[in-house]
Amino acid sequence: MPLDNLTINRVCLHEVYQRADGGAVVPPTYGAGLLVLDDRALQAFRSRVSAAFQSSSQCMEMSVRVHGQGSVLANGVDALATNNDRFAQHSRLFADALASAQTSRQMPGGLVVVFDGTVGNPAAPFFAVMKAELHEGFVKTNDLQAQFVSDLFLSPKTKLYKIGIFVSDGAHPRPALPEGWSAIVYDSAMTASQRDNAATYFYSGFLGLDIPVNAAQQVRKFFEETKAFIRAAELAEERRVDLYNGLYVYLKLDQGNTIQTSRFAETYMDEDLAEDYLTHMRRVRFPVAAVAKDLSEVAGSLRLRKFKFARSITLSGPPDAVRDLVTVQAIEGEQGATWTQVTIRGRIEAQE
Structure with a gap:
C-alpha cells in the first residue's frame, strides 16, 4: 500500500511508559512543541514511513469503529485544522490515549510520533500516529571509538514501530465522521498469513479500528479452525488423515469458487461428526453462508501436505499425490507403544 507523493508537514514527539507495578498509568512526557528536523533528518523520517507502507504483508486498510468525540479520528481531524502551537498542544491527546490503551505491563513504552502532511495525486491531507519502541546500539564517535546508547529509534534495520495513518478523501464540506476518511495500519509483527499478529491494543x-472481514481472511480462518477441530476430535488416526486430506483437496483441488462449512461437512464427515464440526464453526463465528474462495492468504500452506514424526522425521508432498499414493495407519508396536505404518504406492526415486 505505497504512499505516493508523501509530504511531511508537522511532527511532534512525546513519550509513553510501561505501566507501574500496580498497574497504574504512568503519565506521558510531552514534547515542548513541534519537532525541529533539518532537511536530512526530515527526509530520513519520510523514508521510514514510506518504506513501512511499501510492505503489503505488514500493513492493512482497516475499518473505523470509534469516531465520536475524543476518538483518535476526531482528535486528528481537529488537529489538522489548528495552527502550529495548537497542533503541538493537541497532539498530547494521542499520548494520553495510547498510555491508557496499553493496559498491561507486557506492553512496552516508547515514543509517540504525531505528524501530518499530504499524500497522493491530487494531494490529500492526512494525519498519523506512530509508536516507536526504543532499542540499544552503538554510535561511532569522531575519534573512531564507540558510544553505547539505549534510546535509539526508527533505525532502518530495527523496525520496532507501528503506524496508524488516516487519509482524507478531500471532500468539502466536511462530512460526518467517519465518512471521507480511510485508515491504514502498519505493524512490523503482522504478516500476510497472520493478520492477527498485529497488536490489538x-x-x-x-x-x-477493526480488521475488515474479507474473503481471504475468512478462507484462512476456515482452514485454521477446521484443522483445529480435526486435531482435537476423538478420531482414529487413519480417519484424521482422511479429513486432513479432504481439507486440502477441498480448498486446493475442488473447482468451486466458494467454500461453505455445511458442504465440507456433508462431503467428508459422517452425520455425528458433521454436527460437532458445524457447532464448532458457529462457536468461532464462522459464517454459515458461502464465502468466496480467495486462497491468497493460505496458498503457501496448501502447497505441501506434511506429516511430522518424532526426531524430526517429516514426510511431505503435494496434497493430491498424498491423497492418491500414501496410506497412514496406526499400529501396535513394541511394549504396547503406538507406531505409524506409512505405505507409499511407489518406489524410492532418490535419496539425499
Whole structure:
C-alpha cells in the first residue's frame, strides 16, 4: 500500500511508559512543541514511513469503529485544522490515549510520533500516529571509538514501530465522521498469513479500528479452525488423515469458487461428526453462508501436505499425490507403544 507523493508537514514527539507495578498509568512526557528536523533528518523520517507502507504483508486498510468525540479520528481531524502551537498542544491527546490503551505491563513504552502532511495525486491531507519502541546500539564517535546508547529509534534495520495513518478523501464540506476518511495500519509483527499478529491494543484499543472481514481472511480462518477441530476430535488416526486430506483437496483441488462449512461437512464427515464440526464453526463465528474462495492468504500452506514424526522425521508432498499414493495407519508396536505404518504406492526415486 505505497504512499505516493508523501509530504511531511508537522511532527511532534512525546513519550509513553510501561505501566507501574500496580498497574497504574504512568503519565506521558510531552514534547515542548513541534519537532525541529533539518532537511536530512526530515527526509530520513519520510523514508521510514514510506518504506513501512511499501510492505503489503505488514500493513492493512482497516475499518473505523470509534469516531465520536475524543476518538483518535476526531482528535486528528481537529488537529489538522489548528495552527502550529495548537497542533503541538493537541497532539498530547494521542499520548494520553495510547498510555491508557496499553493496559498491561507486557506492553512496552516508547515514543509517540504525531505528524501530518499530504499524500497522493491530487494531494490529500492526512494525519498519523506512530509508536516507536526504543532499542540499544552503538554510535561511532569522531575519534573512531564507540558510544553505547539505549534510546535509539526508527533505525532502518530495527523496525520496532507501528503506524496508524488516516487519509482524507478531500471532500468539502466536511462530512460526518467517519465518512471521507480511510485508515491504514502498519505493524512490523503482522504478516500476510497472520493478520492477527498485529497488536490489538494499538489498532483497536488506541486507534479505534477493526480488521475488515474479507474473503481471504475468512478462507484462512476456515482452514485454521477446521484443522483445529480435526486435531482435537476423538478420531482414529487413519480417519484424521482422511479429513486432513479432504481439507486440502477441498480448498486446493475442488473447482468451486466458494467454500461453505455445511458442504465440507456433508462431503467428508459422517452425520455425528458433521454436527460437532458445524457447532464448532458457529462457536468461532464462522459464517454459515458461502464465502468466496480467495486462497491468497493460505496458498503457501496448501502447497505441501506434511506429516511430522518424532526426531524430526517429516514426510511431505503435494496434497493430491498424498491423497492418491500414501496410506497412514496406526499400529501396535513394541511394549504396547503406538507406531505409524506409512505405505507409499511407489518406489524410492532418490535419496539425499
